[in-house]
Amino acid sequence: MSIAVLFDRLMDRNGSDLHLSAGYPPMFRLGGELVPDGDRELAAAEIEALLVPLLGAEQRVQFDMTGDLDFAHAHGTRARFRCNYMRKTTGPGAVFRIIPSKIKTLDDLGVPAGIRKLAELRAGLVLVTGPTGSGKSTTLAAMVDHINQNRNGHILTIEDPIEFVHQPRRCLVTHKEVGDHVPTFLDAIRSAGRENADVILVGELRGGETMKAALQLASFGVLIFATVHTNSAAATIDRFVNAFPAEQQPQIRGLLADSLSGVVAQQLVRRADGTGGRAAVHEILIGSIALSSLIREGKTQQVASLIQQGTGEGMQSMDAALEKLVASGAVKAKDALDKALDKESFARVPSVARGLLPDERPE
Numbered sequence: 001m002s003i004a005v006l007f008d009r010l011m012d013r014n015g016s017d018l019h020l021s022a023g024y025p026p027m028f029r030l031g032g033e034l035v036p037d038g039d040r041e042l043a044a045a046e047i048e049a050l051l052v053p054l055l056g057a058e059q060r061v062q063f064d065m066t067g068d069l070d071f072a073h074a075h076g077t078r079a080r081f082r083c084n085y086m087r088k089t090t091g092p093g094a095v096f097r098i099i100p101s102k103i104k105t106l107d108d109l110g111v112p113a114g115i116r117k118l119a120e121l122r123a124g125l126v127l128v129t130g131p132t133g134s135g136k137s138t139t140l141a142a143m144v145d146h147i148n149q150n151r152n153g154h155i156l157t158i159e160d161p162i163e164f165v166h167q168p169r170r171c172l173v174t175h176k177e178v179g180d181h182v183p184t185f186l187d188a189i190r191s192a193g194r195e196n197a198d199v200i201l202v203g204e205l206r207g208g209e210t211m212k213a214a215l216q217l218a219s220f221g222v223l224i225f226a227t228v229h230t231n232s233a234a235a236t237i238d239r240f241v242n243a244f245p246a247e248q249q250p251q252i253r254g255l256l257a258d259s260l261s262g263v264v265a266q267q268l269v270r271r272a273d274g275t276g277g278r279a280a281v282h283e284i285l286i287g288s289i290a291l292s293s294l295i296r297e298g299k300t301q302q303v304a305s306l307i308q309q310g311t312g313e314g315m316q317s318m319d320a321a322l323e324k325l326v327a328s329g330a331v332k333a334k335d336a337l338d339k340a341l342d343k344e345s346f347a348r349v350p351s352v353a354r355g356l357l358p359d360e361r362p363e
Contacts, residue, residue, distance in 0.1 A: 003050045007075045022090040031276030044091025072161035099163045114284035114314030119143040124261025125218040129230045153198035158188040189213040202226040208243045218259040233263040233285035234303040257292040272332045283318035327351040334360045
């Protein structure tokens with residue numbers, strides 16, 4: 001058995017991830033659930049033999065020295081994989097995440113109008129947030145693709161590792177990989193200002209300095225897309241501000257108030273049709289004068305009501321989006337409740353309450 005065979009098997013079953021760990025069979029993530037591929041457990045030596053052929057000489061040295069490695073691998077023309085190698089008590093292990101070769105469009109994904117609106121901005125900071133494996137990269141790729149298809153300009157992506165590869169359409173596209181083409185995210189963002197980019201995708205904003213540099217660049221009239229690991233728009237703003245010492249927070253609130261153009265918080269919910277597929281659900285916050293005032297004054301607890309008032313502009317709350325999916329029959333009430341932000345209020349919504357068994361209701 002080769003790693004290529006496992007990749008093919010995973011894709012044939014419409015899986016999203018492959019996990020390799022000594023003492024377990026290969027594990028596929030199918031429809032959000034981790035399931036074994038067969039029942040034959042892999043030994044540490046077998047996993048080592050599967051992993052090593054994907055590594056170049058420098059990568060092998062790095063993995064041997066640090067016991068940790070992130071990189072991207074092209075599996076022929078079928079897909080790319082984001083690869084994470086690790087060493088643990090039982091020996092080597094790895095997780096591979098599929099990156100489809102074909103970038104899905106906003107239409108393919110069926111995203112709400114508010115996301116398209118954010119993709120058509122000309123400047124500012126747009127944050128796409130959510131837990132690991134929630135489809136953030138897929139949504140961002142579709143937003144960048146929309147720009148590539150519909151306007152002229154220079155798109156710069158800064159990632160670790162490079163995931164989706166965009167072919168030039170109407171835009172010049174530059175891909176930079178941290179650790180290969182540039183030392184750090186911070187170095188890449190600082191140099192981006194000199195590279196005349198109109199749109200910059202930052203794979204992840206890590207640390208205060210990187211966040212601040214992105215905010216400053218957005219204030220200069222560049223459109224910046226980036227990811228953060230939070231589960232709501234309000235939490236995203238708080239995470240950003242709290243990444244800085246207390247004495248710097250007023251300045252950061254000011255920068256964020258001036259530059260934040262939108263937040264998309266995304267989760268995946270299991271579909272009710274039994275196919276193993278998952279539906280993307282989004283909370284959408286779009287920048288406004290009112291939002292700027294709330295950020296400046298530290299009143300992020302009022303962001304939820306601002307979203308409710310802004311439905312006509314394309315905003316929507318996470319719980320309202322989940323409620324629509326339940327009402328349409330796309331997802332089960334119990335699965336939606338698991339993802340809801342205000343579980344007690346959500347459980348009282350009539351369409352949700354009808355679909356819950358007594359023991360599924362929150363205490």
